Amino acid sequence: MPVRSAAPRRFGPATTVLVGYAAVVGTGFLLLALPIAKAGPGGAHPLDALFTSISAVSVTGLVTVGTAEHWSLFGQVVILALVQTGGLGIMTLASLIGLAVARKLSLGSKLSTSAETQGVGLADVRRFIVGAIAVSLIVEAVGAVVLAVWFATAGGFAPLRAAWYGVFHSVSAFNNAGFTILPRGLVPFVGDPVVCLVLSALVLIGSLGFPVLDELRRYPRTPLRWSMNTRLVLWGTVVLTALGTVFVTAVEWGRASTFGPLDWPTKLLAGFFQAAQTRSGGFSTVDVGQLDDATLIVMDVLMFIGGGPAGTAGGIKITTFGVLFFILVAEMRGRSAVNVFGKRLSRAVHRQAITVSLVAVGAIVASTAVLALLSDEPVDRLAFEAVSAFATAGLSTGITPDLPPAAQALLLVLMFAGRLGPILLASALAVRVRPLTYEFPKERPIIG
Amino acid sequence: MPVRSAAPRRFGPATTVLVGYAAVVGTGFLLLALPIAKAGPGGAHPLDALFTSISAVSVTGLVTVGTAEHWSLFGQVVILALVQTGGLGIMTLASLIGLAVARKLSLGSKLSTSAETQGVGLADVRRFIVGAIAVSLIVEAVGAVVLAVWFATAGGFAPLRAAWYGVFHSVSAFNNAGFTILPRGLVPFVGDPVVCLVLSALVLIGSLGFPVLDELRRYPRTPLRWSMNTRLVLWGTVVLTALGTVFVTAVEWGRASTFGPLDWPTKLLAGFFQAAQTRSGGFSTVDVGQLDDATLIVMDVLMFIGGGPAGTAGGIKITTFGVLFFILVAEMRGRSAVNVFGKRLSRAVHRQAITVSLVAVGAIVASTAVLALLSDEPVDRLAFEAVSAFATAGLSTGITPDLPPAAQALLLVLMFAGRLGPILLASALAVRVRPLTYEFPKERPIIG
Ligand SMILES: [K+]
Numbered sequence: 001m002p003v004r005s006a007a008p009r010r011f012g013p014a015t016t017v018l019v020g021y022a023a024v025v026g027t028g029f030l031l032l033a034l035p036i037a038k039a040g041p042g043g044a045h046p047l048d049a050l051f052t053s054i055s056a057v058s059v060t061g062l063v064t065v066g067t068a069e070h071w072s073l074f075g076q077v078v079i080l081a082l083v084q085t086g087g088l089g090i091m092t093l094a095s096l097i098g099l100a101v102a103r104k105l106s107l108g109s110k111l112s113t114s115a116e117t118q119g120v121g122l123a124d125v126r127r128f129i130v131g132a133i134a135v136s137l138i139v140e141a142v143g144a145v146v147l148a149v150w151f152a153t154a155g156g157f158a159p160l161r162a163a164w165y166g167v168f169h170s171v172s173a174f175n176n177a178g179f180t181i182l183p184r185g186l187v188p189f190v191g192d193p194v195v196c197l198v199l200s201a202l203v204l205i206g207s208l209g210f211p212v213l214d215e216l217r218r219y220p221r222t223p224l225r226w227s228m229n230t231r232l233v234l235w236g237t238v239v240l241t242a243l244g245t246v247f248v249t250a251v252e253w254g255r256a257s258t259f260g261p262l263d264w265p266t267k268l269l270a271g272f273f274q275a276a277q278t279r280s281g282g283f284s285t286v287d288v289g290q291l292d293d294a295t296l297i298v299m300d301v302l303m304f305i306g307g308g309p310a311g312t313a314g315g316i317k318i319t320t321f322g323v324l325f326f327i328l329v330a331e332m333r334g335r336s337a338v339n340v341f342g343k344r345l346s347r348a349v350h351r352q353a354i355t356v357s358l359v360a361v362g363a364i365v366a367s368t369a370v371l372a373l374l375s376d377e378p379v380d381r382l383a384f385e386a387v388s389a390f391a392t393a394g395l396s397t398g399i400t401p402d403l404p405p406a407a408q409a410l411l412l413v414l415m416f417a418g419r420l421g422p423i424l425l426a427s428a429l430a431v432r433v434r435p436l437t438y439e440f441p442k443e444r445p446i447i448g
Numbered sequence: 449m450p451v452r453s454a455a456p457r458r459f460g461p462a463t464t465v466l467v468g469y470a471a472v473v474g475t476g477f478l479l480l481a482l483p484i485a486k487a488g489p490g491g492a493h494p495l496d497a498l499f500t501s502i503s504a505v506s507v508t509g510l511v512t513v514g515t516a517e518h519w520s521l522f523g524q525v526v527i528l529a530l531v532q533t534g535g536l537g538i539m540t541l542a543s544l545i546g547l548a549v550a551r552k553l554s555l556g557s558k559l560s561t562s563a564e565t566q567g568v569g570l571a572d573v574r575r576f577i578v579g580a581i582a583v584s585l586i587v588e589a590v591g592a593v594v595l596a597v598w599f600a601t602a603g604g605f606a607p608l609r610a611a612w613y614g615v616f617h618s619v620s621a622f623n624n625a626g627f628t629i630l631p632r633g634l635v636p637f638v639g640d641p642v643v644c645l646v647l648s649a650l651v652l653i654g655s656l657g658f659p660v661l662d663e664l665r666r667y668p669r670t671p672l673r674w675s676m677n678t679r680l681v682l683w684g685t686v687v688l689t690a691l692g693t694v695f696v697t698a699v700e701w702g703r704a705s706t707f708g709p710l711d712w713p714t715k716l717l718a719g720f721f722q723a724a725q726t727r728s729g730g731f732s733t734v735d736v737g738q739l740d741d742a743t744l745i746v747m748d749v750l751m752f753i754g755g756g757p758a759g760t761a762g763g764i765k766i767t768t769f770g771v772l773f774f775i776l777v778a779e780m781r782g783r784s785a786v787n788v789f790g791k792r793l794s795r796a797v798h799r800q801a802i803t804v805s806l807v808a809v810g811a812i813v814a815s816t817a818v819l820a821l822l823s824d825e826p827v828d829r830l831a832f833e834a835v836s837a838f839a840t841a842g843l844s845t846g847i848t849p850d851l852p853p854a855a856q857a858l859l860l861v862l863m864f865a866g867r868l869g870p871i872l873l874a875s876a877l878a879v880r881v882r883p884l885t886y887e888f889p890k891e892r893p894i895i896g
């Protein structure tokens with residue numbers, strides 16, 4: 001199958017990914033629908049089982065039922081397995097698709113240069129899969145040990161329980177899944193620097209994506225060898241997280257329902273934590289539903305942009321936004337070429353970035369309008385859930401459990417489409433054969 | 449001055465436009481602040497006078513005070529003069545800037561072909577100004593006569609009053625200004641086909657922009673000679689208005705607070721009227737504040753897109769959206785060139801369209817966040833007013849009069865920026881000298 005994916009014949013990589021994801025989601029649904037998956041008597045409602053399975057596999061973290069209360073230990077293990085499968089799956093498959101794209105471009109066009117393909121194309125299939133599994137397990141293991149020890153000591157949980165909490169939250173964080181099984185969620189840990197910083201670090205590392213992690217491992221001390229992809233993702237992560245931290249902290253500083261009662265180091269920690277989670281971790285140490293409307297708007301934007309490509313992060317991806325941003329900068333400065341960190345941006349990428357962004361905006365706006373027809377909740381909160389679902393961020397104002405089934409079903413479709421859509425769309429666009437048999441005369445309409 | 453604008457030396461066309469607009473706004477503000485401009489005793493509050501002056505000159509139509517009640521006949525005449533000046537000004541100046549852009553492109557680059565510049569550049573300055581004034585006055589006169597006769601007969605108003613209402617609303621509609629001085633607004637005319645269709649026709653004709661009107665006049669029966677600009681604007685107007693009509697009518701069909709009590713022909717008329725006004729007329733025959741949240745979202749999108757360039761319509765312009773749309777289509781179909789109606793789209797325009805759209809989205813999102821900090825109104829309604837202001841559409845859910853002064857001031861800035869920003873930005877981008885002294889090696893990040 002990996003060979004097929006890399007050199008598609010009958011089944012393109014898109015089909016492979018779709019079928020694979022659907023199979024995992026189906027398995028998860030069946031397991032979660034079993035009575036032993038649910039805490040207490042009876043089995044879970046089918047929509048809850050399906051929603052949770054898709055939310056876990058797409059590493060979103062939106063829930064219709066509380067993960068800690070609704071599911072048994074068996075159910076929680078299933079969720080964690082789905083998260084790990086979904087996260088690893090997207091990492092390896094997206095990287096494989098990148099490989100296929102790079103090969104296709106190398107063979108079928110004149111676009112191939114070492115600089116272009118180094119981000120995704122020089123290594124072989126096996127190295128990608130082994131690498132992704134290795135980096136996942138190593139980072140998750142370190143996170144799990146630190147969290148488990150802390151939960152057992154400072155948290156006062158029994159050793160076995162602390163270990164399970166450590167494993168669950170480390171895996172959930174690195175895969176940007178946002179599921180939590182702590183009895184009262186993460187709100188009690190708003191001022192706990194170890195939990196907040198470890199979870200944030202895991203989320204941010206996971207959100208970089210495998211191509212970036214792979215390059216950082218290979219050339220940790222030679223930034224000059226980093227690809228444009230790596231530089232865009234790293235800079236984007238720093239800038240977006242920093243701006244988000246400043247904005248969230250400033251707006252929430254005095255609000256009685258959120259940061260008001262906290263001392264100032266905790267305010268800063270909480271601001272940083274919430275901002276980092278938009279990359280698209282999905283944990284929250286404050287009640288997101290109580291945040292200021294302005295904060296929710298900014299978090300919408302941050303979630304929409306998301307994290308790095310070919311990883312567990314969602315959104316249109318930092319690179320896509322970065323391309324649009326640097327086009328803007330080039331236009332404003334009157335440059336004829338769009339240069340990013342000393343490299344010229346391929347023109348074909350301009351149009352791919354426009355396409356991915358337009359489709360994403362269209363999906364979110366249309367979904368929000370439909371949600372507004374289905375529910376009486378405030379539109380900005382419905383928009384927040386739609387963005388969170390499409391960007392697989394998983395942050396929630398808390399309205400999802402109470403939405404009508406049709407609205408939950410729409411969110412479910414958004415999670416699945418948001419997880420696979422941009423990747424499949426962008427790769428399909430990139431490998432497209434572009435026949436150029438004739439050219440029309442050129443013309444320009446008036447812009448603006 | 450026209451010569452200067454066409455061949456700028458010391459003062460670029462942007463400076464000329466800005467200074468000219470500021471001068472007209474200032475004059476309007478001073479006149480509206482006079483006690484005789486206000487109905488009843490005392491003078492208007494300075495913020496109301498400034499807001500109304502900017503709203504009139506930018507042909508937006510958002511108001512902090514009711515036009516019918518708050519202003520005297522003198523005040524209303526001032527408002528109408530500001531609307532006419534603003535509308536004519538933007539038509540002629542935008543066309544002149546287009547001319548300057550076309551000349552600059554002709555002289556300074558290899559981009560000049562007859563096909564490229566025919567939309568804006570072949571005629572001389574005098575013809576543009578005379579043509580814009582002529583088309584405005586003719587269309588407005590026809591509209592005024594029809595409306596005046598109808599108001600005097602079916603409406604039952606006294607002849608002089610009917611004539612004044614006819615002139616005011618015809619000028620207000622053609623200039624897409626959205627001001628109304630009818631005692632109870634246009635709501636009583638929701639089922640009046642003459643008023644609704646005449647006002648819609650005036651708004652839609654005005655929204656096409658002078659370059660389109662000029663081409664339609666010169667080649668009324670030879671669509672093959674129409675430029676890409678004209679085709680985009682005409683098709684866009686038809687498609688957006690039709691989609692808007694269907695959506696608004698369907699969603700509002702049974703709502704008790706809006707279309708529910710109406711018979712079905714009136715529902716259709718009201719749906720068409722509301723949809724047409726997003727092009728950016730700004731009249732409404734139903735209480736916009738009572739429309740379904742989903743309708744407001746769709747109207748946001750329609751207002752954001754707006755009308756044709758170099759006219760009285762606002763928004764990013766149909767052409768800008770059309771460019772993005774056809775880039776999407778070309779990508780989806782795997783085309784190497786973006787073709788629009790049998791012509792190839794100039795690549796430089798891709799980036800201009802991205803830049804204008806990104807700046808517009810950024811301005812609206814940022815403004816909405818700030819409005820959310822300043823006001824407790826629901827975010828989607830604040831967003832509606834922000835879109836309406838930036839797109840100079842003038843539709844309102846009714847919250848603007850009650851917003852705090854700082855929020856009103858922000859809307860005021862949005863109206864001014866929305867009126868001049870896209871035009872000046874796009875023309876500045878188009879005439880920019882693009883030095884190409886060296887090229888970086890090409891590279892592509894991962895999109896999506
Ligand atoms: K997530």
Ligand SMILES: [K+]
Nearest residue numbers: 508624730841
């Ligand atoms: K208007």
